[in-house]
Amino acid sequence: MGVFDKEMRRVVIRRDQLREASRFLGTLLHELEHAASGHGDGTLEFEDALTERMGIVAQLLVMASFNEGHDGHTHLKSEDQAETPRVLVCGGFPV
Numbered sequence: 009m010g011v012f013d014k015e016m017r018r019v020v021i022r023r024d025q026l027r028e029a030s031r032f033l034g035t036l037l038h039e040l041e042h043a044a045s046g047h048g049d050g051t052l053e054f055e056d057a058l059t060e061r062m063g064i065v066a067q068l069l070v071m072a073s074f075n076e077g078h079d080g081h082t083h084l085k086s087e088d089q090a091e092t093p094r095v096l097v098c099g100g101f102p103v
């Protein structure tokens with residue numbers, strides 16, 4: 009579990025998410041998408057943004073598997089996002 013703190017421009021991820029890389033990375037991508045899209049949980053807008061992001065990640069993985077570069081137009085960060093949030097791992101907070 010994690011949270012994007014809009015005011016502090018940071019992502020906080022509960023420490024137990026570190027037990028599995030896939031869990032941590034999934035949570036990280038989820039929270040970064042909140043930061044990039046500005047949309048909240050349970051909205052179609054967030055679902056669409058996250059789906060698009062998963063497509064970008066999958067595309068990068070396919071390209072990497074073929075040892076190819078990309079065209080420079082694929083970004084993990086929204087182009088209109090001026091600042092990447094900090095990522096913190098904490099011992100635990102209510103979720």
Ligand SMILES: [Zn+2]
Pocket residue numbers: 038039042048049
């Ligand atoms: Zn969320």
